[in-house]
Amino acid sequence: MLQRPEHQVAGHEAGSGTLGPLIDGSGHFFKPLNPSDERGAHELAFYTSFFSDPRVPHSIRSSFFPSFGGTRVLPIPDAPDLLLPHLVLENLLHGYSNPCVMDVKIGARTWYPSASEKYYAKCLKKDRDSTSALLGFRISGLQVHHESGRWKPHRDKVRKYTVTDVRQSLRQFISKNPDETPPDCALASSVYGGSNGILAQLLELKSWFEDQTLFHFYSASLLIAYDKGGKAPRLKLIDFAHVMEGEGIIDHNFLGGLCSLIKCVSEILADAETAAGPTDPQVLETAADLEAAAGPAEPKVVVGPTENGIH
Amino acid sequence: MLQRPEHQVAGHEAGSGTLGPLIDGSGHFFKPLNPSDERGAHELAFYTSFFSDPRVPHSIRSSFFPSFGGTRVLPIPDAPDLLLPHLVLENLLHGYSNPCVMDVKIGARTWYPSASEKYYAKCLKKDRDSTSALLGFRISGLQVHHESGRWKPHRDKVRKYTVTDVRQSLRQFISKNPDETPPDCALASSVYGGSNGILAQLLELKSWFEDQTLFHFYSASLLIAYDKGGKAPRLKLIDFAHVMEGEGIIDHNFLGGLCSLIKCVSEILADAETAAGPTDPQVLETAADLEAAAGPAEPKVVVGPTENGIH
Numbered sequence: 001m002l003q004r005p006e007h008q009v010a011g012h013e014a015g016s017g018t019l020g021p022l023i024d025g026s027g028h029f030f031k032p033l034n035p036s037d038e039r040g041a042h043e044l045a046f047y048t049s050f051f052s053d054p055r056v057p058h059s060i061r062s063s064f065f066p067s068f069g070g071t072r073v074l075p076i077p078d079a080p081d082l083l084l085p086h087l088v089l090e091n092l093l094h095g096y097s098n099p100c101v102m103d104v105k106i107g108a109r110t111w112y113p114s115a116s117e118k119y120y121a122k123c124l125k126k127d128r129d130s131t132s133a134l135l136g137f138r139i140s141g142l143q144v145h146h147e148s149g150r151w152k153p154h155r156d157k158v159r160k161y162t163v164t165d166v167r168q169s170l171r172q173f174i175s176k177n178p179d180e181t182p183p184d185c186a187l188a189s190s191v192y193g194g195s196n197g198i199l200a201q202l203l204e205l206k207s208w209f210e211d212q213t214l215f216h217f218y219s220a221s222l223l224i225a226y227d228k229g230g231k232a233p234r235l236k237l238i239d240f241a242h243v244m245e246g247e248g249i250i251d252h253n254f255l256g257g258l259c260s261l262i263k264c265v266s267e268i269l270a271d272a273e274t275a276a277g278p279t280d281p282q283v284l285e286t287a288a289d290l291e292a293a294a295g296p297a298e299p300k301v302v303v304g305p306t307e308n309g310i311h
Numbered sequence: 312m313l314q315r316p317e318h319q320v321a322g323h324e325a326g327s328g329t330l331g332p333l334i335d336g337s338g339h340f341f342k343p344l345n346p347s348d349e350r351g352a353h354e355l356a357f358y359t360s361f362f363s364d365p366r367v368p369h370s371i372r373s374s375f376f377p378s379f380g381g382t383r384v385l386p387i388p389d390a391p392d393l394l395l396p397h398l399v400l401e402n403l404l405h406g407y408s409n410p411c412v413m414d415v416k417i418g419a420r421t422w423y424p425s426a427s428e429k430y431y432a433k434c435l436k437k438d439r440d441s442t443s444a445l446l447g448f449r450i451s452g453l454q455v456h457h458e459s460g461r462w463k464p465h466r467d468k469v470r471k472y473t474v475t476d477v478r479q480s481l482r483q484f485i486s487k488n489p490d491e492t493p494p495d496c497a498l499a500s501s502v503y504g505g506s507n508g509i510l511a512q513l514l515e516l517k518s519w520f521e522d523q524t525l526f527h528f529y530s531a532s533l534l535i536a537y538d539k540g541g542k543a544p545r546l547k548l549i550d551f552a553h554v555m556e557g558e559g560i561i562d563h564n565f566l567g568g569l570c571s572l573i574k575c576v577s578e579i580l581a582d583a584e585t586a587a588g589p590t591d592p593q594v595l596e597t598a599a600d601l602e603a604a605a606g607p608a609e610p611k612v613v614v615g616p617t618e619n620g621i622h
Contacts, residue, residue, distance in 0.1 A: 108563060109419070113445050134424050136563035163560065210570055249474065250574045252419060252447035256567030259521055263561045 001025050002074065007093050009141030009152070010103040010221070011239070022074065022086070027094040029066065030074055030086035039241035044071065044087060046215075046240040053214065060208050063201070064237050066090040092236050096227040098145035102173050103221045103238075106257040108136045110219040112244050123219075130159070131166050136257035139166055140221060144178045145228075151178045170264055173224075187226075188272035192265050196232035198224055199269060202262050205235070209255040216251045218242040222261075312336050313385065318404050320452030320463070321414040321532070322550070333385065333397070338405040340377065341385055341397035350552035355382065355398060357526075357551040364525065371519050374512070375548050377401040403547050407538040409456035413484050414532045414549075417568040419447045421530040423555050434530075441470070442477050447568035450477055451532060455489045456539075462489045481575055484535075498537075499583035503576050507543035509535055510580060513573050516546070520566040527562045529553040533572075 002022045004013065013020040019032040033040035047068045050056060069088035076082045093099045110132065111123035130138040139161055143152035151172070161169065172178035174187040192198045219242040226233035313333045315324065324331040330343040344351035358379045361367060380399035387393045404410045421443065422434035441449040450472055454463035462483070472480065483489035485498040503509045530553040537544035 113439070128424070135560055163558075211574070213574070247474075249446055250571050252567030252571040255570055256563030259566055260561050260563040263522070263524070 002030070002077070004077070005029070005091070005093070007096075007099050007101055007143065009101050009143050010155075011140075019076065019084070022077070023091045023094075027091050028069070029089040029091040030072065031089060032074075032076070033071065033085045033087060035084075040087075042243075043239075043241045046243045047087065047089075050215070050240075055214060056212075057208070060205075064205055064208075064235065066092055066236055066238065092223055092234060092238070093225055095231075096225065096229065098150075099225050099227045100142075100144045100173060102142040102169075102224045103140040104137050104224065104261065105132065105140050105219065105221045106137045106261070107218065107220075107253040108133050108257060109253055110242070112216065112218045112242060114244070131161060131163050132257075135163050135166060136260035137166075139169055142169060142173060144173055144175070146176055146178060167264060171268055174268070185268060185272045185275070188269055189276075191226050191233050192269050193272075198233050198235055199262065199265050201233075201235040202258065202265065205237075206255065206258050206262065209251060209258060211250070213246040213248045213250050215246050216244045216249075217254045218244060220254070313341070313388070315388070316340070316402070316404070318407075318410050318412055318454065320412050320454050321466075322451075330387065330395070333388070334402045334405075338402050339380070340400040340402040341383065342400060343385075343387070344382065344396045344398060346395075351398075353554075354550075354552045357554045358398065358400075361526070361551075366525060367523075368519070371516075375516055375519075375546065377403055377547055377549065403534055403545060403549070404536055406542075407536065407540065409461075410536050410538045411453075411455045411484060413453040413480075413535045414451040415448050415535065415572065416443065416451050416530065416532045416550075417448045417572070418529065418531075418564045419444050419568060420564055421553070423527065423529045423553060425555070442472060442474050443568075446474050446477060447571035448477075450480055453480060453484060455484055455486070457487055457489060478575060482579055485579070496579060496583045496586070499580055500587075502537050502544045503580050504583075509544050509546055510573065510576050512544075512546040513569065513576065516548075517566065517569050517573065520562060520569060522561070524557040524559045524561050526557050527555045527560075528565045529555060531565070 002024055005021055005023045008021070011021075012018055019034050021032070022030045024030075031040075031043070033044060050065070051061065051068050067090035071085045072088050073083050074086050076084055093101065109123070109127050111120045111127075115123065127133045132138045139158055141152075141155060141158055143150055145151075153169075168183070171183040171185050174185055174191045175183035176186045177184055190197070194200065217237065217240070219239065220237055221239045223236045223238050224233065225236075313335055316332055316334045319332070322331070323329055330345055332343070333341045335341075342351075342354070344355060361376070362372065362379050378401035382396045383399050384394050385397050387395055404412065420434070420438050422431045422438075426434065438444045443449045450469055452463075452466060452469055454461055456462075464480075479494070482494040482496050485496055485502045486494035487497045488495055501508070505511065528548065528551070530550065531548055532550050534547045534549050535544065536547075
């Protein structure tokens with residue numbers, strides 16, 4: 001039973017003449033490989049390379065990437081006579097009844113050094129018109145399930161988000177009543193905080209990006225998802241149509257954006273902790289707490305005496 | 312006794328109709344404030360703000376920035392009748408007899424969101440033509456003193472450096488014979504390594520950049536300097552004519568470039584350690600060693616079980 005994913009918050013949607021992803025009932029996510037578009041072939045090449053590269057730690061692959069099961073030829077919903085190969089991926093929202101989902105495109109720039117002038121100009125304009133250049137990331141879409149239904153800002157609205165809107169959305173995303181002003185941030189502790197939370201996962205991903213020089217993830221997104229079922233929130237990298245070989249250089253563009261997102265999430269956690277107060281049983285864990293528990297983040301070194309004699 | 316700095320490796324040089332910095336015999340570095348160029352006023356505003364902002368930790372200010380002593384009106388070398396105000400800064404090479412110096416401009420992009428279209432286009436071209444966009448930093452100049460004299464590649468040559476050239480220069484910089492192929496990297500341990508070395512200082516600076524949202528250091532450089540005198544090598548931020556207010560956002564552009572430089576320096580140290588062998592008394596400290604000694608860099612967290620059922 002193939003169907004269109006109900007909880008897609010960004011990207012192409014299947015139907016009405018457009019190719020889009022499909023899901024089945026057993027946890028698969030099928031992404032069409034459009035033969036007239038090299039991006040599909042590029043993404044397939046990435047998955048093939050990434051899942052066979054022994055230099056990628058197993059924990060990184062299994063924690064932060066969708067599982068990959070090769071390709072499968074499937075009929076297109078609106079043109080069932082037409083068959084097309086699809087990437088066979090993991091449906092990252094499988095098992096969630098009412099998922100809260102956010103798609104965050106990481107990196108201040110989405111163009112890569114070898115891009116055509118046309119693509120480069122298009123990306124550069126989007127990066128400057130969105131929050132990417134300023135903040136190092138932009139939100140591509142989100143939805144929040146709350147008691148009285150689903151809150152999902154329109155795509156055109158999300159596209160115009162300012163830095164203030166992005167900060168607000170990161171708070172609404174973990175609020176029981178996202179429409180409230182200010183958002184209540186009632187789920188900050190259980191979604192962003194804790195040793196299995198989003199912040200801890202972001203910090204683990206950051207460690208890998210400080211070291212890995214295999215791939216540069218231009219235009220890739222982080223999918224952040226949780227539901228009320230009490231499972232650990234998920235953080236996964238998606239959309240690899242513009243991944244380039246790292247050629248021995250770290251992905252400083254992705255890493256910088258990731259650090260900016262980490263800072264924003266840390267601030268929300270710190271604010272929620274202050275609001276909860278020291279005697280509140282809901283003890284939150286901030287980045288500082290997590291790092292303190294694990295020892296200093298960086299060696300504290302004495303850098304030698306400094307000349308201050310010029311005053 | 313004012314004179315032109317002998318060991319300047321980048322930036323404007325004083326004389327022949329051009330304004331440039333001057334030094335005296337007691338550790339001052341005077342940078343002219345050209346009244347027809349707003350950059351001087353901008354840099355003065357930065358120093359004034361930075362040195363009076365209580366949110367900047369004292370250790371960061373004293374370890375990684377030149378001391379600042381206000382302004383002083385001085386005559387111009389080629390036109391002694393002309394008086395001009397100068398920034399009074401610390402001569403970072405004071406006390407070094409034969410300094411080895413490198414100027415590294417940090418950040419994949421040197422333009423800032425509010426830049427004029429003209430300045431933006433100029434910066435963007437330089438970033439793409441140099442290693443900045445690709446590597447997250449570029450070398451603006453360097454000199455190495457060795458037994459038989461001074462090695463200082465010409466400015467036009469440095470401007471054309473490829474990624475390979477940059478990596479090579481980072482090795483030549485800590486070699487006794489920089490012209491040798493491959494460079495000997497004999498000083499890797501004493502300059503880049505150790506608890507007072509450049510890598511340890513870079514990591515300390517990185518910690519601050521992961522947190523600080525006060526300033527964005529567009530087009531700023533790291534000055535790396537050492538001499539044979541046995542003092543701790545110096546790492547200082549310089550050139551603040553394009554520093555912008557951070558407005559609550561981390562400087563992901565600078566941070567990304569800094570992490571890329573850290574990775575390059577770590578690799579040189581690791582290679583030198585391998586070359587030295589395990590029984591060599593010259594024990595090197597790599598980033599991994601330094602971080603291991605201080606505890607894990609990031610909390611190691613369990614991210615929860617991963618579905619792998621789609622294979």
